[in-house]
Amino acid sequence: MFQSRMAARLALAVLVLVVALLVATPLRVHVFIALLLLYALAFVIVNRQQLEVTGTDKLVMLVLCSYAIGHLPGFVMSDYSWRYLAVGLHMVALIPIYLMLRMVLDEGWLRHYRNGLEWSAVAGAMAALLLALYQVVVQGNGRADGFLFHINFGYLVASLFFLLVAMVPSSARRGWLVAGATAALVATALSTSRGALFAVPLVAAFLVLLHWRHFGARRMAISAGAFTVVAVLGYLVIPQVEQRVDVTVDEVARTLEGDYSHNSAGGRVRLWAGAIAAFQQNPWVGLTYDDREALNARLADDANSIVDDWTATISRGHAHSQYFEVMATGGVVGLVALAFYLLLPGLYFLRGYLVARDNPYHFIGLLFSAGFIVFCLSEVALQHEMIGTYYAFMLLVLYVMAQVHECARAEAPSPVAR
Numbered sequence: 001m002f003q004s005r006m007a008a009r010l011a012l013a014v015l016v017l018v019v020a021l022l023v024a025t026p027l028r029v030h031v032f033i034a035l036l037l038l039y040a041l042a043f044v045i046v047n048r049q050q051l052e053v054t055g056t057d058k059l060v061m062l063v064l065c066s067y068a069i070g071h072l073p074g075f076v077m078s079d080y081s082w083r084y085l086a087v088g089l090h091m092v093a094l095i096p097i098y099l100m101l102r103m104v105l106d107e108g109w110l111r112h113y114r115n116g117l118e119w120s121a122v123a124g125a126m127a128a129l130l131l132a133l134y135q136v137v138v139q140g141n142g143r144a145d146g147f148l149f150h151i152n153f154g155y156l157v158a159s160l161f162f163l164l165v166a167m168v169p170s171s172a173r174r175g176w177l178v179a180g181a182t183a184a185l186v187a188t189a190l191s192t193s194r195g196a197l198f199a200v201p202l203v204a205a206f207l208v209l210l211h212w213r214h215f216g217a218r219r220m221a222i223s224a225g226a227f228t229v230v231a232v233l234g235y236l237v238i239p240q241v242e243q244r245v246d247v248t249v250d251e252v253a254r255t256l257e258g259d260y261s262h263n264s265a266g267g268r269v270r271l272w273a274g275a276i277a278a279f280q281q282n283p284w285v286g287l288t289y290d291d292r293e294a295l296n297a298r299l300a301d302d303a304n305s306i307v308d309d310w311t312a313t314i315s316r317g318h319a320h321s322q323y324f325e326v327m328a329t330g331g332v333v334g335l336v337a338l339a340f341y342l343l344l345p346g347l348y349f350l351r352g353y354l355v356a357r358d359n360p361y362h363f364i365g366l367l368f369s370a371g372f373i374v375f376c377l378s379e380v381a382l383q384h385e386m387i388g389t390y391y392a393f394m395l396l397v398l399y400v401m402a403q404v405h406e407c408a409r410a411e412a413p414s415p416v417a418r
Contacts, residue, residue: 002046004104010039011101012109012116015397018390019120019163023156024127026147030090030389033097040096044103051099060098060399063340064091064392067382070330070337073285084329087388091341094392101400107408113401118171121163122180128157129183132190143192152384154193155375159368159394160184162203166367170360194264195378203370268320268378270311274299275319275328277307286331292317322376325383342376345369345395352402359409361402368394 014036018029044051068088075084105113132144132153146153161184168177188196274296278287281295296317299307319325322342326334346369352362372391375381382388 002043007039007043007100007104008109010036011097011104012113015113016116016120018393019117019160020123020127022124022128022160022390023146023148023153024124024131028386030386033094033389033393036097037093040100043100044096047103051103053099057099057102060396061095063344064094064098064396066337066340067091067388070326070334070341073331073333074288074329077285078288078290087383087385090385090389091392094389094396097393098396098400101397102403105400105404107404110401110404110408113397117163118167118173118177121160121167122176125157125160125164125180125184125187128153128160128187132157132187136190144187144190146191150191151193151195151379152387154188154191154196155199155371155379155381156387156390157184157187157191158193158196158199158375159371161188161200162367162371163364163394166364167360169363195375198378199371199374202374203367206370207367267310270307271314271317271319272321272324273305274307274311274317275321275324277305278317278328279331282331284331285333286327286329289316289329292328318380320380321378322380322382325380341392342373342382345399346373348399349402352406356406356409359402359405361398361405365395365398365402368398 014032017032021027021029065088068085068091071084071088075081078084128146131146135141135144135146143150144153146157148156161181164177164181164184168174168181171177185200188200274292277299278292278295281287281291287295293312293314293316296307296314297312299305300309300312317328319328323335323338326338330337346366349362349365349369352359353366356362372381382391
């Protein structure tokens with residue numbers, strides 16, 4: 001029951017279900033992760049004598065705890081309201097799963113996990129596109145929501161796009177992955193989630209900068225041309241994209257002119273201004289949600305503040321940015337924690353990719369992580385319990401896969417020895 005083979009099979013099954021059903025059904029995928037957690041707890045207890053916790057394992061566990069640590073001050077200041085710790089505790093709960101994977105995942109299972117990840121990502125992307133087309137074309141909705149809010153649907157599908165694109169260079173089934181990535185990109189466009197759509201060119205620009213020495217002027221020109229063609233076709237063919245681009249251009253222009261009223265971009269600037277004010281009130285740990293609402297109400301009465309009555313009505317002072325949100329409720333403590341759970345994983349995968357480019361899981365983890373780093377610029381992407389759990393679960397799976405690949409490569413005999 002609690003043998004390595006059974007544990008590896010169950011973890012693989014959960015990985016496939018999480019990725020394939022991420023946005024395709026109303027079922028929240030962290031239910032599967034919770035079931036795996038129960039098994040992992042028992043597995044670790046039964047096999048505790050074989051468990052060796054290294055310094056690196058402790059660092060990974062600290063990363064999984066960092067979201068909760070960053071929200072502890074708010075938890076205490078709010079008379080121990082559990083809503084501050086809900087997402088963080090979901091991430092902490094992944095520690096037994098991580099320890100179990102470290103014990104059972106080896107080179108023999110790596111191929112099965114890679115196959116499962118590829119096929120489930122393709123299936124998830126295809127299902128997302130079918131759902132988006134049904135809601136937009138058949139039901140006549142202006143945008144695809146899936147079974148979530150359209151913003152959440154957009155960046156979850158975009159995360160599948162980044163996974164699929166990252167797996168293409170090291171895969172034998174590139175055609176399927178490209179088809180899946182195309183489906184995910186179209187579904188993201190149909191969501192009209194600008195934070196998700198704009199992440200695509202931003203991450204692409206990051207990749208070009210990362211490879212500019214090896215990319216060459218010709219390839220850069222071809223890639224830029226191809227991207228421009230895709231962007232123009234999307235603008236011309238998909239009405240939702242055309243509308244959102246036009247609205248965005250108008251909003252940005254008005255915001256730059258100092259007009260923050262009646263547009264999403266201006267509203268975000270007002271919310272960010274309120275978050276900065278909350279940080280200034282208590283730089284070390286920020287303010288509670290109730291205190292932020294009260295502060296925004298006071299700022300709305302101040303003629304010198306850009307915060308208005310609409311900003312004061314936003315529940316909890318929600319900042320529409322993970323970074324500003326953590327700055328407002330968390331302060332310096334929260335920002336340090338954010339560096340651990342949001343930036344450190346990306347830096348780890350970036351370093352691993354630069355040092356050992358033959359390890360494909362560093363590149364996959366890098367693109368997945370980079371996507372969320374960008375998503376969080378314009379949305380509190382990880383505040384949703386299911387999304388925060390999915391994010392942390394995928395990162396730890398990719399981390400373990402990268403470690404297994406690295407160990408297998410180190411143990412392989414050299415060509416001379418063979």
